[in-house]
Amino acid sequence: MKRSIGVEERLPLLKTIPLSFQHLFAMVGATILVPIITGMSPSIALFCSGVGTLLYIICTKAKLPAYIGSSFAFIAPMMVASKNYGAASMLSGIIAAGLVYVIVAIIIKFFGIKWLNKALPPVVVGSIVIVIGLGLAGVAINWAGLNTSYVDASMQHVPRWAWITVSVLTLGIGILGSMYFKGFFGVIPILISMVTGYVAALALGVIPQSAIDAILSAKLFRLPPFLMPEFNLSAMLLMAPVAFVTLAEHIGHVYVTNNVVGRDFTVEPGLHRSILGDGVATIFAGLVGGPPNTTYGENIGVMAITRVYSVWVIGVAGVIAIVLSFIGPVAAIIEHMPLPVMGGVSILLFGIIASSGFRIFVEDKIDFSKKKNLILSSVIIVIGIGGAAVKFKFNGADVEIAGVALATIVGMVLNVILPDVSATEVDEDTEEENIVNQKAKAV
Template sequence: MDIERVTTGIKRMFQGVQILFVAFGALVIVPLLTGLDPNVALFTAGIGTLIFQVVTRMKVPIFLASSFAFIPAITYGVATWGIPSTLCGLAAAGLFYVVLSAVIRVFGIGVVNRLFPPIVVGPVICIIGLSLAPVAVGMALGMDGGVQVVPVETALILAGVSLLTTLVIFTFGKGWLKLIPILCGIAVGYALSATLGIINYTKIVEEAWFSIPAFTLPEWNLAAILFIVPVAIAPAIEHFGDILAIGSVTGKNYLEDPGVHRTMLGDGIATFVASFIGGPPNTTYSEVTGAVALTREYNPLIMTAAAVCAIIFAFIGKIGAALHSIPVPVMGGVMILLFGLIASLGINQLVRNRVDLSAQKNIVIVSIILVTGIGGLFIPIGDFKLAGIGLAAIIGVLLNLAIPETQEVKAE
């Protein structure tokens, strides 16, 4: 046996574990917040990453995992139609990516920029974060599904400590530590919760070490499709930014080779497969891009190792049980920062692209998207209704195409 080859393999596996460690906190939060199974999310992150690598010919060092953009849609869908029907809508969102990749291949990326410019995508991303604000605050106050599960005084202490830890690591952390603020915040909050004796370890003890993840198949539901698919517009556009970011780190133009149509196709198929077996939609992780920049290790095989590790961890039942034991206020404290950051990313889209908000067209589009999205406007379509973030995104696209370019808003 070639010792050097074995050594290289062990090194890559260790690097893969590091990548998974960086992505882990954000990866498991989505299923924990939406009622999906975290072990399934681990499995679909691994499978999704491998699918992405096959489609992109092993050229892009990216790890795919749970997308935060779909949290409001999943939460509403699960409460309204149940998990199987919601998965149908999420799988359709994956197919939307596939269609978008075909459009890019035929017409070029310019048509996508025309349909989904920053003036539309920016406020839609803002809505994603702002619509989740009540959820974060409620959890920080110790409430779960409208029920007070932890006394308010205790909940505020746990949420405050978790939030402060996350803030400190996010602001002052160095090296690898800076890449895992969410994980650090949850870990410190969990430790304090254990000290206060409010963690129930029963399920952790009872759960087997080896356990098949709770895979769930989708059920056809047109209402869920109409509600969820438009939500995919924002993360689809963010995909381009993520590909540009990893390209700037590695010094390669992935928009040309393997081509953004291939990266979008890989993301779409990965999301479809993930949703088809009960996992959240996939997306590229900026934390992993930061890890690649830090280590200067650009070999996509490291992401392969991370994907294999994620699949292995998915079959460790006690991991899921331990994740479900995290107290609600701990999650709430971390979510206050995280959901605020999502809203800030939407603002950043407008700033970075120098969108002129003194122009009448732009201010009209932003205003209507924000109010319709946050206000909960819906359009009934027979027995279905188009609502929420998806409706706001569609309205933004139509307004951008219909309203002619205008001059600056004149002062009164």
């Protein structure tokens, strides 16, 4: 069996760089897709991903190997906040989500994690994850050109058949790659599908000449488009609750990393430090104009395949991401990602997000014969997908909580106030117990 490379172990630079690029390739497809979907700059996402990873390494005392990338959980609230309040105001919501991480890290440091498990049981987390995925389904279908009534200004020059051909090809490669690619290629099927779709879009004339000219004329060095946040309470209340969903995901990633590496990272450096690192990375992203960050399961997969757990390899990957964010042609290629390419890959990715919620139900053996579980899941999913919103006044300003945020809050409140067993179930249990007792007496 191949020798594993330990967390603190340093490799020669010539060995480190290709291993670091592998981590970069594993996360780059998803990381750049989040800003593309939400209308942000992919280069700023790369920059925040690299800096966020280095901040995470510092917070965890370089004792927990994890790569930080853009979070899919925040896509829907980011789009709503940006549309309703503006991009700068949306950034204050990202900062608020990061602050939730920091506060939870402090609480865990002093009081442990039992309270968080009680507030967010698997039935609540799974239902919210389903909302995140299904809530974006319509967006993916529109981008893929499968909604024939949908028209986008960037695609008016493209025949519908070419639009659909590129999206279906992108989706097909993503599916085939996920199923059949092995080794290194098995880690980056999404990136391969996006590159293939991009090439097909070029061949079929889907990419306009103006975009091609912009790519060819891009300067070699270009600053990422930094943006300062503006305080907006509505955006903060919209996005902050979503942090509890990604917290559950983050904790799951730490436990998986424990199993892969063979260490208990919840003890050293401690779960609170890991959560703190994630929160600091997200706050930094909000301060400079990037998307919220989270730990990446894709990179855990890379470690499991390669048995290279070195935090130095991951740190160099972060540095490479920062360097790439300043290279103009790279940013230009990403920024002109064709709509059908995004649509094809989004059908798969958004579906996978929703399916991850069902996976939580299965793995944690959620019993839907129990009325509490049935009610929690039903209410969360309908409120989250149905477009429910709550508006109120705060210090004279209009505040709105909607979508995933509202579903998360409702789910957590219902979980606390509803009894574990309904009155009907108590009666049924009592009746079964009486029958058993009568049979015992008869014997």
